[in-house]
Amino acid sequence: MKNTNTEPALRPKRRRTGVQKREIASGYLFILPFMLLLAVFAILPIFMTFLQSFEQGGTVGPRTFVGLKNYMTILADRKYLDYLFNNFLYIVMALPVGQVIAFGLALYLRRSTLLSPLFETIYFMPLLISMVAASVMMSYLFSVNGPINYLLELMDFAAPNWLNEPWSARVVIVILEIWKGCTFYIYIYVAALRGIPNDYYEVGLIEGASSWQMLCRVTLPLMRNSILLCVVMSTIWQFQLFDSVYTTTYGGPLNSTKSIVYAIYELTFKNNLTGLGAALSMLFLVIILLITALQLKLNKGDIEY
Amino acid sequence: MKKAITPGKIVKALILFVTSLIIVIPFWLFLMASLREKTVLFETPPKLWVENPTLENYKELLLGSTSAFPAWFWNSLFAASVTTVLTLIFASLAAYAFAKKQFPGRDALFMLCMATMMVPRTITLLPAFMVTRSFHMVDSLWGMIVPCITNVFGVFLLKQFMATIPSSLIEAARIDGASEMWVFVKVIVPISRSAMGVLAINTFMNQWNYLLWPLIIANSEKTKTLPVGIAGLKCQTLIPWNLIMAATMLSFIPVLIVFIFARKSFIEGMTTGAIKG
Numbered sequence: 108m109k110n111t112n113t114e115p116a117l118r119p120k121r122r123r124t125g126v127q128k129r130e131i132a133s134g135y136l137f138i139l140p141f142m143l144l145l146a147v148f149a150i151l152p153i154f155m156t157f158l159q160s161f162e163q164g165g166t167v168g169p170r171t172f173v174g175l176k177n178y179m180t181i182l183a184d185r186k187y188l189d190y191l192f193n194n195f196l197y198i199v200m201a202l203p204v205g206q207v208i209a210f211g212l213a214l215y216l217r218r219s220t221l222l223s224p225l226f227e228t229i230y231f232m233p234l235l236i237s238m239v240a241a242s243v244m245m246s247y248l249f250s251v252n253g254p255i256n257y258l259l260e261l262m263d264f265a266a267p268n269w270l271n272e273p274w275s276a277r278v279v280i281v282i283l284e285i286w287k288g289c290t291f292y293i294y295i296y297v298a299a300l301r302g303i304p305n306d307y308y309e310v311g312l313i314e315g316a317s318s319w320q321m322l323c324r325v326t327l328p329l330m331r332n333s334i335l336l337c338v339v340m341s342t343i344w345q346f347q348l349f350d351s352v353y354t355t356t357y358g359g360p361l362n363s364t365k366s367i368v369y370a371i372y373e374l375t376f377k378n379n380l381t382g383l384g385a386a387l388s389m390l391f392l393v394i395i396l397l398i399t400a401l402q403l404k405l406n407k408g409d410i411e412y
Numbered sequence: 413m414k415k416a417i418t419p420g421k422i423v424k425a426l427i428l429f430v431t432s433l434i435i436v437i438p439f440w441l442f443l444m445a446s447l448r449e450k451t452v453l454f455e456t457p458p459k460l461w462v463e464n465p466t467l468e469n470y471k472e473l474l475l476g477s478t479s480a481f482p483a484w485f486w487n488s489l490f491a492a493s494v495t496t497v498l499t500l501i502f503a504s505l506a507a508y509a510f511a512k513k514q515f516p517g518r519d520a521l522f523m524l525c526m527a528t529m530m531v532p533r534t535i536t537l538l539p540a541f542m543v544t545r546s547f548h549m550v551d552s553l554w555g556m557i558v559p560c561i562t563n564v565f566g567v568f569l570l571k572q573f574m575a576t577i578p579s580s581l582i583e584a585a586r587i588d589g590a591s592e593m594w595v596f597v598k599v600i601v602p603i604s605r606s607a608m609g610v611l612a613i614n615t616f617m618n619q620w621n622y623l624l625w626p627l628i629i630a631n632s633e634k635t636k637t638l639p640v641g642i643a644g645l646k647c648q649t650l651i652p653w654n655l656i657m658a659a660t661m662l663s664f665i666p667v668l669i670v671f672i673f674a675r676k677s678f679i680e681g682m683t684t685g686a687i688k689g
Contacts, residue, residue, distance in 0.1 A: 127514075133592040134513035138521065141506035141567065148540060148559040149528045155539030166538065212431060215424050222428075228675065229432045232439065234682055235667050237621030239639040240660045243646055244438045247445065247653065254441055254458040290435070294683040318420075347534050350623045354643045368534045368624075375538045376628060388535045399530050 159385035166381055177386035186362060187387065190370045193277070197366070198345045200281040205289030206337060210330075213296030214322075230290040241287040242354035246270065249279050273363030276356050280364055283351050288344070292337045299333035300326070339402040343395060367391050446470070446657035453653055469654040470662070480633040481659055484641035489666065491556045491626070491637060492619040498561045499615045500608055507570030508600050512582060522571075529564045534624065541628055555629040556637070560619060566611045573607035574600060606677075613674070613681030620667065638663045 160177055164170035181187050212230065216223060233241060248255050249269040256266035269275045303326070311321045327334075349368040352358060358365040358373070365373075367387065375384030440460070445453055447465035473481045509515070510522050533540070540559055541550070549555030577600065585595045601608070623639040630636045636644065642663070645656050671678050 129592075130513060131515040134509045134515035134518065137509035137513065137592075137596075138506045141502045141562070142521065142525075144502065144558070145525065145528065145562045145564070147543060149531075149536070149562045149564075150524075152536035152539035152543060153528070153531055155542070156536050159538065166541070208431070212428070215428055224675075226428055226432060227679065229435055231671075231679060231682075232435055235617075235671055236664060237623065237639045239621075239623055239643050240663060243642060243656050243660055244442050246646070247442060247657070248438055250454070252454040252456065257456050257458055286435070286438070291683065294679060298683075343532075347532055349534070350639075350643075353623065353627075354646055357647060371534065371537065372624070372628075376541075381538050384538060388537070392531060392535045395532060395535075396530060 156385050156388050159381060160389045161382075162385075163380075163382040165379040166375070170382075173382065177382045178390070180383060181386055181390065187367075187370065189362070190365045190367050193364060194346055194348065194366050196277060197281060197284060197348055198342055200278075201284045201288075201345060202338065202341050205285045205341065206292060206334070208285070209289045209292035209337070210296055210334070212290075213293045213300055214326075216293065216297050217300045227294075230293055233287045234291055236287075238287060238350035239354050241283060242351050245279060245283040245286070246355050270356055271360050273360055276360060276364050280348075280351050280355060283355065284345065284348065287351075288341070292341070295333060295337055296330070299330055303329050335402070335405055339398065339405075342398055346391075346395060346398070442657055443661055446654070446661050450652075450654035453657075469658040473655050473658045473662070479655070480636065480641065481655075481662075483634050484636050484638050484659075485662070487553055487635060488620055488637040488639075488663075491553050492616050494553075495557045495560050495619045496612050496615045498557065499563050499566055500612060502561050503563055503566035503611065504570050504601065504604065504608060505596070507567045507574055508596055510567065511571045511574035512577070512579065512600075525564045525567060528562075529568075537624075537628060540625075544629065550629055551631040551635050552629075553635060556619075556622075556626045560622075560625065563611075563615065566615065569611055570604060570607055573604055577603055609677055610681040613670070613678055616670075617667065617682060 159170070161172060161174060162170040163173050163177070216226060247253055250256075251266075251268050255269070259266045267275050269279050307325050307329070308321060311325055316324065347368050348366045349372065352364050352366050352369045353372075356364045358369055368391075371384050371387050371391065374380045374387065441458055444459050444462050446469055447462045447467070448455075448459065449466055450469060473479050506525075510518060544550055544555045544559055547555075547558075549558060581599055581603075582595055585599050590598070621639060622637075623643060626637045626640050627643070630640050633641075638659070642656060642659050645652055645659065
């Protein structure tokens with residue numbers, strides 16, 4: 108195979124251009140099916156959303172241009188701020204707890220032992236099921252006559268009607284998001300931890316560092332990029348939270364659990380206010396892009412072992 | 413390496429054990445409840461072990477005259493399988509060209525693809541719905557499948573892998589007089605098997621568990637997928653918990669079967685996007 112590198116250069120020039128033309132044509136043909144689909148179902152809709160955010164009308168029928176009116180309506184209406192607040196609340200409550208749990212468990216699973224396959228399998232279970240399945244399971248656990256309330260009553264606590272009070276409903280959604288999502292990051296952290304050369308720890312051992320010092324001075328700084336990646340990924344996913352709200356509370360009680368994506372879905376497909384939905388989508392996109400830009404900026408400093 | 417049992421090790425074992433229980437118990441309680449008669453479903457105490465298990469709930473779900481569950485199950489299976497196969501075909505063709513072919517605008521087009529990845533699908537729900545409607549695919553399984561084939565991440569994943577295939581292999585096949593398609597099918601695809609396996613698992617799982625898009629596309633019971641169907645049961649005024657439980661349990665089966673046989677590649681398939689992305 109080693110002589111093939113010189114092969115093309117030995118060909119006569121006229122034939123080479125023919126081959127090149129064929130290469131170019133086949134290149135375009137190979138990407139054509141995918142690019143067509145992407146253009147029709149992904150790229151075109153982005154521009155359409157942008158245009159629709161300046162229009163009013165239903166999913167069917169004529170649309171009229173209204174300028175910035177949709178944006179004005181959204182920015183003037185407090186309830187959209189509340190939905191954004193809910194999104195932030197879910198992130199602030201679920202993300203740190205989830206990441207700490209995942210990182211802690213990853214530290215324990217870093218070294219393969221006899222039982223590792225068992226734990227790896229168990230921790231993978233929430234990742235196999237749909238958010239809908241996880242939501243109905245949690246709705247059952249937290250239902251008025253459900254197992255959680257039974258336990259609380261055994262311990263003489265007042266059993267709340269979890270999904271019918273604004274704050275307890277939010278807490279259930281946060282618990283659900285942590286339970287369903289956080290084990291995902293274990294696998295990323297374990298892979299990253301196994302990539303740290305052992306020398307670092309041996310130096311630490313020789314210098315008599317405690318395991319806590321090792322964690323803070325060796326592991327955490329070296330894991331900076333992985334942690335950052337997981338935090339950003341988790342933020343972007345949490346921002347798009349929809350399934351859990353739709354399946355546990357339908358946004359209630361009194362809109363207290365609605366997320367932005369839920370509001371977009373509701374405006375567009377339930378209330379037929381597509382202009383408002385599109386404007387909210389565009390504002391949402393700005394937030395997502397800001398987070399992504401922040402990630403790219405923070406990710407510049409790569410770690411080399 | 414010390415082998416002695418230290419307090420630290422006991423704490424570690426305890427934490428792993430307790431967190432495992434927190435994950436397993438909801439599954440177990442749900443399974444047990446699904447085996448109770450529907451009239452005593454919520455009777456306290458919740459049962460960790462059901463003495464007289466009954467399959468009545470499953471029977472009602474599978475054989476009941478009004479139950480649409482078999483259709484949901486079939487729809488989910490069909491949509492997820494077809495999406496997976498089509499994604500593999502479309503993405504591998506594009507990835508091969510992006511990785512191994514020289515043509516003007518290649519890098520710009522690839523950047524365009526990557527840029528669309530930054531815009532979440534949730535932003536373009538309505539226009540994507542309108543485009544799908546203009547192809548008369550609303551309330552059909554194809555409406556759930558075709559828009560989801562545009563998997564840029566898949567192209568990225570396969571391109572990264574295919575870039576590592578030595579060009580000399582392709583050249584050698586060409587010198588033997590192989591056509592472009594032959595090179596792709598007989599050389600590139602077999603070598604890329606592992607990466608395509610990862611993408612296949614990833615795509616199937618995402619589609620099997622996807623709620624939002626199928627929810628918008630499915631307007632009738634007969635086109636609903638499992639997540640849409642189960643979420644639909646949950647929003648009835650009198651929640652049919654017995655059916656929800658049985659349906660949820662049955663929805664785990666196909667995924668569980670694949671997982672048991674391919675645990676390693678499954679974990680890779682589900683987490684690889686993060687590590688490489």
